[in-house]
Amino acid sequence: MSALVLAAIALPAASGLAAAALGGRPGAAHRAACLLVCAGAASGLGVAASVLLGGAPISAAPGLKVDGLSALFLVAIAAVSAAGAVYGLGYHPQASVGARSVRVQLWYGLAVAGMALLAAASNATVFLVGWEVMALANFLLVQTEHERPEIRGAAFLYLAATHVGTLALFALFALLGQAAGSFDFAAMEGLRADGPLGSRVFALALLGFGLKAGLMPLHFWLPPAHAAAPSHVSALMSGVVVKTGIYGLLRVTGLLDAPPAAWGAALLGLGGISAVLGVAFALAQHDLKRLLAYHTVENVGIIVLGVGLALLGRSRGDPALVLLGFAGAGLHVVNHALFKSLLFLGAGSIQHGAGTRELDRLGGLARRMPRTALLFLLGAAAISALPPLNGFVSEWFVYLGFLAAMGRPGGDLLAYAAFGVPVLALAGGLAAACFAKVVGVAFLGSARSAGARDAHEAPRSMLVPMGFLASACLAIGLAPPAVLPPLARAAAAWSRLDPAALAGPAARAGEGAWGVSLVAAALAAAAGVLVALRRRRLATAPRAAPDRVPTWGCGFAAPTARMQYTASSFADLLVSRFSWAIFRREAAPRIDGPFPGPSELRTEVPDTVLDLVLLPIARAYGRLATRARLLFLQRVQFQMLLVLLTLVAMLVLAFAR
Amino acid sequence: MALPADLVFILVVVLDFFLLASSRLGAAIRAVAIQGALLAALPLLLAGEGHDLGHTILLAVGALALKSLLIPWMMFRAIREASIRREMEPIVGFVASMVLGGIGVALAFAFASRLPLPGGDAHPFLVPTSLSTVWTGLLLVVTRKKAVNQVLGFLVLENGVFVFGLLLSGFMPVMVEAGVLLDLFAAVFVMGIVMFHINREFSSLDTARLSALKD
Amino acid sequence: MLVPILAPLALAAVAFAVPSNRRRPLALLAGAALHAAGVGALLATRPPARAGAWLVFDAMAAVTLLTSTSLFLAAAIYAQGYLARRQDRDNRVFVAGLLALLAAMTTVALSHHLGLAWVAMEAATLATAPLIYFNQNARSLEAAWKYLLIGSLGIALALLGTFFLALSGAGPGGPRSLLVEDLVAAGPALSLPWVRAAFVLLLVGYGTKMGLAPLHSWKPDAYGEAPGLLGALLAGGLTNSAFVCVARVFQVTRAAGEEAFAREALVGLGLLSMALAAVFVLGQRDFKRMLAYSSVEHMGILALGIGLGGGAAAGAFFHSMTNGLTKGVVFLAAGNIHRAYGSKVTDDVRGAARRLPVSGPLLLAGFLAVTGSPPFAPFFSEFAILNGAFAAGHHAIGALFLAFLAVIFVGMGATVLAVVQGDPRGAPTGPDPAERWLTAAPPLALMVLVLVLGLFLPRGLRELFGEAAALVGGSWGTP
């Protein structure tokens, strides 16, 4: 088993080298690299399965130990990395893209290896090494097409954000190591969370891990970076890289004993903000990948809601809250990895097939790319938490957690539930609205551009991984009872509670999960019956004269594709509800006179945190720095005066004491 | 014995003031040369019981050769090459720099009277003279625009350090002699100035001309 | 003990005598090899210090010499390629100066006699000035001029400080010596006001040589105009030697009982250096000047580490090595890029990763390493310093340290990425447009070293840092 752990780290790391070594035969080289990533993923899955299905934690080497929590994240890493690698065969083929593809494979493999390493780490130093290998490899992936200035900007922003996060983690682990006397996680276990150490650790964890996870005010790097990377890389980033932030947050909070209730409350607040504003910003986007990226912010918010609940459970010693909160968060980590990478791969296929991912230039792709459309639709339903798909199951666990909290004595838990439940409901409703928009505008109706009109279906190597992800989404959605025991094991590993204490709540949630399965079956049966009924009726019904006609234009004689409802107009009504957080800029033309000339309306949605807060601050700092530099005359006399002044000042300080 | 030493110390400080007030480069270089010669005399004047005569003479001769002959000569060459005569507008005016120098000297004397001298047997003017000369040198270096003047300031600064070093010549003669090496620095400097001004004058550096200068 | 000093000196003389411009650079290789062998032999035998010896191979010297000998070896190989392309210039002074610089640096590091250290430091400064002027244009002349002027000021103050220190031990019962051992042994017998004043003067003097802010002004000019390999030797070698001087002075000051003030001064100057770098690195369009400010920052980190003491002191000695080696990478790579574009401002330089497939990515990797990204070695040293800050309860200082690191990362990142990324087509072409192995391999080798030291730090080295830290009252401690 421990060999498998090492394989899960080493094989992906070596995959890019294989691609480079076999450069003479690019097709074979790419397949070999892909095979290595998949083999690594299989090893990772094997390890995770053994741990999650009841096996003992696996210590592979000094500093490497896979427990339930690690295993949960290994599942997500394995699934997404393998799917992305296979997708890359068709999307970014070495045979036609050449050296750039080799580089992408190299960094991709390293990013995957870094993630596997940090997930398996049982020592802070190993964790940080894995963390940074992942972060840097990701930076290199984001800047793949660095000839384009906007991609350079996105890559730089990513790099700056991830480095600030890493620095916070330095401080975090330095503090923990200090208190524990060792950098081994095992030694840090059981440190008290109350007191100054605890609050420092928590604040640093929020900063460091929150930046990586894209928790709301710290999400600013995420949309540009996800949009800039090649799509299978975006899938990896959004699907699992972002989740390492969640993993870190869980790992660190899991180490400390008796987390204060304020931690849980803080996470609930931040998670709620992320969930609602993330999806609100997503609604306002018209670039498909940016839109998906903002949805990542939303889903991270949902996950953090679950984590907050589980932490509240731990501070109150309430195993039911721990189990339900953690199960919701943990399962949503895996689920989001599955459906978000599915959606990013779908976005890649759209770009591949139609040449653009600008929503208002797409349309009608369902007829040109039927398989992609079906798979994307499944992903869209899953991310909107619609039953019978997996997104519903994890959100439902979080709901159950809030409901359980509501039943407890004391007003504070009821207040959390009264906050969390509507937030979840609102986020779910908005997500459904947003994906109705995405699917409707991109795949349905008629084509809005030549590229969309002549779009072509993705090759099999791109469809197969998407199909794999979609079926995983469906499987979890149909059989939620199956996922509870592994989640309970992971929850026990995280909370260090007795597994027996979690068994009761798990069993109760399991009963409900059977109900969900049952309703899903009923839904399928009803749909089957209705399909049959409809088919019978249509077969016997009299044929209408023209079988295929244009859409009813409500009397307008010559409707064109450009007159369809666009993505922006679709979302406008909802986005305007959020005018207190989303400051849309609009350049509206003046139209006057009886026969106005052609004109255009232009809107853009700046990211409130990045464009309206951070960049102005950065610019102001830059101006100040320039002024400070001007003050520092490049005249040697002044420079020597500085030496003199330093001398005098230090002498004064030395003798004035 | 004490009287000539007193006189030398006072002259050194007076020369400091002169340098702060002088705009003519030639006069300033001469002043520095005279100061150097006075300093060269100091080891002989202060040599006491425990001093090694050989070292004392070496120090005096070395200081005289470098401080009052070689470097002033190179400085004169430099201003001739660059054909500059005077400092036109220093960053801090002559009057102001004199006032600052005066304050510095006063502070130096006040300061030195408070400092306990571990050796105990030093000339009472030695430390204040040293500190005020250091201060004058620093002022010159910082306030003057012409490179030649900065080098002069540096020379004055190191004259101050040299005076201080005389405190130690009793038990650490080698160290004080090494201090004179500081003058080598100034020698390099002077070459630097020459090159700097050739560059200014001809706006390009001619290697042939440089090799001619190096000799 | 004398081999690493005398061999380069002798070779400098030989180089001065060799008439062939083409053959002369080989003296560098010979010097580097002999120096490396000498340092290696010293490290293997660790000769114990004789009482009263002026040159002692202690842990501080070992750390510094290991760094400078690796750097010089890399620079010597690099020089073969570099000088082969610079046959337009007479390299007599350059080669001899480099070797003299090596000898002087080595002497500074080994010297336990503060007077000798001062003489060697002055010699190093003198040897450096003509090297900065190697390109013989107006800009490099100005740089050399400023270097001399500010350096001389520092040197003069250091001499005064040395005199003060000597005077502090001149009283009855004083050691009347400038040997570090004697002064430390005398400890409280030293005259306190003189020690305090001496510490200030020496810190300002040697701090100028280290390039601590605000004494750093010569750095951007000198590093900006000098050839890349000199930048590497200055930033990774000479400044480290100056750091050793400061550490030795601190050792004495601490023994005399002025520890608290000295620590505060070091921490203050360290933080100031980082703050200044955080202001000046931002929006810097000249990438060589940017590296100079990075050097200011890292000298600040070293001062901070010594000032904080404990594990941070061990981290500081570790960092002097990791930073030195990484500076070698970035300066050599930046030199190659400068030569390939004939420019060192981001207005002209772009797409270096494409035009120079080794040096371009190396600059990026070096930047990541030097800003403290794991798994490169500087991360571990900076982490140790941060750890030390927290261990001593200086949480605010730790937070400031991290904040400065973050701002500097952003500032440097913008410049480095502008250089490395993008499409090089249409960018100007310099005298050396293509990558060549002799100039690309040395920084690559150093980079590999930096990575390996990050992934695996030999126990002996770790103990060496601890030993060096013990001299200034620090230790690795736990963890």
Next chain:
Amino acid sequence: MLPRTLLHLAELLVVPPLLLGVVNRTKSVFAGRVGPPLLQPYFDLAKLLRKGAVYSRTTSWVFRAGPVVGLAAILSAGLLLGMGGAPAAISFTGDFVLFAYLLGLARFATALAALDTGSSFEGMGAAREVTFASLAEPALFLCLLVFARATGALSLGGMLGPALPAAWAPAAAALLLAAIGLFVIALAENGRIPVDDPGTHLELTMIHEVMVLDHGGPDLALILYGAALKLFLFGALLSRLVLGFGEGALASEALFLVGLLAFAIGVGVVESAMARLRMIRVPQLLVGASVLSAFALVLLLR
């Protein structure tokens, strides 16, 4: 158990169109007309099922799947809701979340089918539908939280079951407020006045009706039936909430049907007495419902 489940299913499948008939009849009475027969919706459904269908050239399989998925989702949601004499077919902790999300699935399918036509009007309708629905969602959940908190039960069957009458005594005010909120939500979710006007044919102002402009034949039948079913579900929810105190199966069934009838008449009265709100005011109405329910929850805090 089985007979009760069968009764539940039968009630679920048969009653809904009748409610539409009652609503229409009420409106006719208010307008002074005789109006269509009560069973007219059944006749409409039968007629539509016999017809063929015409499809736009721009549509794809999504358009055809929309009505099927929509109806199937609403039907399965119905399984979770107990009627008067018959408890829910399936009941478990947290099932009301599934209930709400199944309605969401139905809406999602309908909206996509509308967008598949490529008509700007249907796009407009879909946009409004999802907008108002997502604003109604938190209000609905807050209402359900009130019920859960008041009864201490976490399943639909439990909250609307035997514990409910006992809960009315201490929490009457809260439950009443929540019931009013729920009624508003029911009007919004079902596209009734004052949110939407099912009677109008001005495309620019419609929501639900405009989304199904292009559907015909059996597809339209499924949609109409689904709409009726959804109205029925909300009616059942309210009826159980307000009149859920019958002892024994027969009594509670009778009370349940009375409640449904009252609900349908209520909808009809509102529709006759009020004008449709301006589109821009609808969100305020929905937020108002949320605030009402939140206030009800606060009342329960004591």
